[in-house]
Structures are given as structure tokens and as C-alpha cells.
Amino acid sequence: MIKLVTAIIKPHMLDSVNDGLKGAGVQGLTVTEVRGFGRQGGHSETYRGAEYTVDFLPKLKLEVLCGAGDTEKVMEIIRASAHTGKIGDGKIWVVDVERLMRIRTGELGDEAT
Amino acid sequence: MVLRRKMIIGAVLAAASLAAIATPAWAQEAEVLAEDVQTNLDNVFVLVSAVLVIFMQAGFALVEAGLTRAKNVANIMMKNLMDFCAGAVAFFAVGYAIAFGTGNDFFGWTGWFLGDDAFQYGTLTVPVTFLFQVAFAATAATIVSGAMAERTKFKSYFVYSIVISALIYPVVVHWNWGGGWLAQLDTPFHDFAGSTMVHMTGGIAALMGAIALGPRLGKRGPDGKPRAIPAHNVPYAVLGTFILLVGWYGFNPGSELAADDAIGGIAVTTTLAAAAGAIAAMFAIWLKSGKPDVAMTANGMLAGLVGITAGTAAVSNLGAIIIGACAGLIVVAAVLFFDRIHVDDPVGAVSVHGVCGAFGTICVGLFAVEDTDFWQQGLFYGGGADQLVSQVIGVVAVGAFVAVAAGLLFMVLKKTIGLRVSEEEERAGLDVLEHGAPGYGPDVVPPTVPTPIGASRSSGSVV
DSSP states (O other), X not given: OEEEEEEEEOGGGHHHHHHXXXXXXXXXXXXXXXXXXXXXXXXXEEETXXXXXXXXXXXXXXXXEEEGGGHHHHHHHHHHHHOOSSTTOOEEEEEEESOOBOTTTOOBGGGGO | OHHHHHHHHHHHHHHHHHHHHHSOHHHHHHHHXXXXXXHHHHHHHHHHHHHHHHHHHHHHHHHHHHHSXXXXXXXXXXXXXXXXXXXXXXXXXXXXXXXXXXXXXXXXXXXXXXXXXXXXXXXXXXXXXXXXXXXXXXXXXXHHHHHTTTTBOHHHHHHHHHHIIIIIHHHHHHHHTTSOGGGGSSSOOOOSSOIIIIIIHHHHHHHHHHHHHOOOTTSBXXXXXXXXXXXXXHHHHHHHHHHHHHHHHHHHHHTTOSOSTTHHHHHHHHHHHHHHHHHHXXXXXXXXXXXXXXXXXXXXXXXXXXXXXXXXTTSOHHHHHHHHHHHHHHHHHHHHHHHHTTOOOTTOHIIIIIIHHHHHHHHHHHHOOSOOSSOOOOGGGTOOSHHHHHHHHHHHHHHHHHHHHXXXXXXXXXXXXXXXXXXXXXXXXXXXXXXXXXSSOOOOOOOOSOXXXXXXXXXXXXX
């Protein structure tokens, strides 16, 4: 069974997460620049003496495909390496992947991860 | 500055004729040669200064683009491009004659299209005199684009550019630099390089434009308080500010209109006022909002420059620092004030050029170190209030004239072409709807003949 691990992290934590995942032998990682808010609900900045709120903060979305047996390890690596302890560190979730194919070779399922 | 130059030429000529009587032929030739060299030096210096002032257009473009939003960046660049171009042609055709032609105390009427009788200053040639002046006219014109940013119809802005360079700015200039009534007061009004003539003229026109337009959508919060609409590119704004500083070394020293021993001192007062303005503005906004705001600090440097422009030749180095620092404090207060009364000026043009232009002009009456042929000693140096009164008269008169003229212009534009874009266009950004494409577009790869699914791209055969 293939799983898709998706994580939202702070942009400046990417290098540390990347190092952790590569070290654990993860073979692929997709990164998307996204914006959003969670419990922190945006934050306020000042410009020319006036305050304004940024509702959607810049974050990165990471996507990793892995076998069912590896999901715990991948989640733990991301959690440990993206952790700052301050609000806005993000979330990780895992969903089942119905089918998977590598475009170059046409391999399917586990062989394609 | 006109008188001083004439006196220098007179002295040189007198020296040359004395030398002609007293010395042999070879020495006489050398004296004439020296005078030619001076004439050429003057022309070269003023031409290079004019080019520096024209480079300020790039500074204005970057400051304004940086301090506004990405969706309007092509529009603001286009306005900066066109106010220079429309202004240059209009000033050549009409403006230069109104500003410097022979006429009455209020406007001139000789030398249209740089034709016969076109004004030439001292030993400067007509083209050099014109180029320097057209650079100034374009500066006054381009100040307005920032205050009217992100919501003005391009068509209307184009018409405005022509009118300010052809009519409004030239009339103001004639009053003083053209030998008009401000130059003929008992104690003549003194504005060395244009705190009032150029900057306040642009600043007041900017104020009228911003009022006529109304604030940008979303500038006023639901609670009635002004909201910040942040800059999209602070590096542009700071780079533009530095370019303006460099251009000012043409603006102020160039206004000496001669390559003489005064230009160095002018460059120094210019530098000190710019630095003091930025420092003062930084501390003011730091105390106010808890952070040293970059955009406001950049405004502070420009405020110092605008403030010193009138008195750059008349004040001491310490005076320059005081004037610059005060301008830096004033610009922060003015930006916050105009925000509070809901005059939406996205780049602070009204505060920098209008308010600090008036302040700097008045400062001549306070900080002028000594009596000369061109200005009286200021109040702070024990020179009495004569110069101060003349400065106030000039500021009030020019301010009132520009407010009425620009106010009328924007009212007519509002009733005819329309001044403001539609709400939908303002929300989407002006780049695409006014000019056809965004300033920062995506990389478009034009589609070629589509490859059918399953076809090999090299052979083109269908499997």
C-alpha cells in the first residue's frame, strides 16, 4: 500500500527537513509555496506607521510518497526537523494512494515509489 | 543666480580689457583663451548637471513602483515614462517661452519652439540652458504620479502631464527665475534650485490630484481608520532614493549655472541635509511605531534634499543639517497627518515635495548666513525678517496659484475624460486593463503544433 505524506511547514525549515528525509533514504520530495492560516490566524506588521494584518502567511507544502511501513518514520523525521516550538510550525497528514505510476518507465505501485 | 553670473562675466571682461592694454600680444591671447575655457567649462558642467537631473526620472520611477503594489507596476512605470516625454515636448513648444521669454511680471511670450529670441543664460548656449530647464520641468511633473498611483486613468494622467509642463510650471518659474514679480520684491524671493518652484509646485499639484481622486479602495478600514497598503518592492524604493540623491548633485550644484568655486559647498550642504533627513525620519518613525520603517526613512532622505534645495547656497553646513533633520521629522508627521485626513498619497509625494518644499523655502529666511546680492541674512543670524517675509510671500503665492490651477485641471478632467478607473479595474490592477499586460508576467511559452498523445516527438509518426 502506498501512502502520501503531506506536511505544511515554515519556509525556513525546509533545508533541515530535506536533510533529515534524505538521510533516511527518501527518494523524492515535492515542495510547493503556499499561503494559509491555522490557529495563529495570521499576524500584524507595520508599514509607514500604520499596522496591517497578514491573514495568509507564506508556508511550504511538502509531499512525500512512501510505502505504508515507512510512514511513521517519515512523519517523525518531518516533525523533529520542522519543529521550532513556536506557533505556526504546521501539520502533517497521511492519506492512502489508490494508484501510482512512474512516467518514465510505466512502473506501478511500490516499484514506482 | 542670474545676477551673480553677470557680475562674474563683467569682472572677467574687465580684467581681459585691462590685460589687453597692459600686456603684449601673446599674453592677450592667453587671457581670451582663459575666458573661452571658462565658457566651455560652464556649458559642460551645466549639461552634465542636466543629464543628472534627467536621471532623477529613473529614481522617481523606482521609488513610486517600489512603494506601490505589483499589480500596478507597469502602469506607474508608464506614467513616469510618459510624463517625461510629454513634458519635454510641451516645455519645448510652449513652456520654455512662458517661463523665460520676455513678457510681463507673470508670464513670458517669446522663444516658442526654441525659435528666435529663445532665452539663453549668460554664456550658456540656448540648448544647454533649455536642457537644464526642461529637466527641472520634468521633475515637477513626475512628482504627481506617485500621489495619484494605483487608481488614475492613464489617459487623464497623460493630459495632466502636458498641462503642467506647458502651462502651470512655466508660469510659476517666470515669477521668479524668469525675472517676474517674485524676483522684483524689495527683498527678492530666493529659491536657489527650486524647493518651491519645482518641488512644492509638484507637491501641491499632487495634493490636488490625490484629493480629486479620493483614497484607494481598502485604504480606509471599516472602523474609519487609515490602513496600510504595503510596498511591493522595498529594494526598488531604496535604489530609487539613492538615484534621486545622485541626481540632486546635478539639481543643486548645477543650479549655480557655472563651473565656479561655489559648487562644492552646495554639494556638501546637499549631502548633509539628505543624511540628516534620513536619520531624523528613521528615529521619528521608530519612536512612533516601534520599528525603523524603511520606506519612511527613504522618504526622510528625500525630505532633507527637498528642504535644502532653496537654501543650499545660502546656509552653513550646520544649517543644512538642522534643515535636513527638521524636514525628516516634518515628513513623518505630514505622512501620518495626510493618512489621518484620508488624503491617500501612496508614496508620500505631498509630504516630501509639498510640505518640505515650503519648509525649506522659508528656512532661507531663517538660516541664510550673510547678506549677498541674492539673499538677505536670515533671522537666526540677526539679519531681520525681510527675507523671511519674502519667502513666505513666495510660498503662499505659488501654493495658491498651483492649488487653483491644478485643482481646476483635475476637476475638468474628472468631468470630461474621467479621472479614476472603474472599481473592478482598480481591484484587478491597472497593468492589464490600462496597458494590455502585467508588469511581472508569467514566462509564456507560445504553443507550437500540438503533439498528439502517443506520438513520438522525433519522428512525428503516430504509433
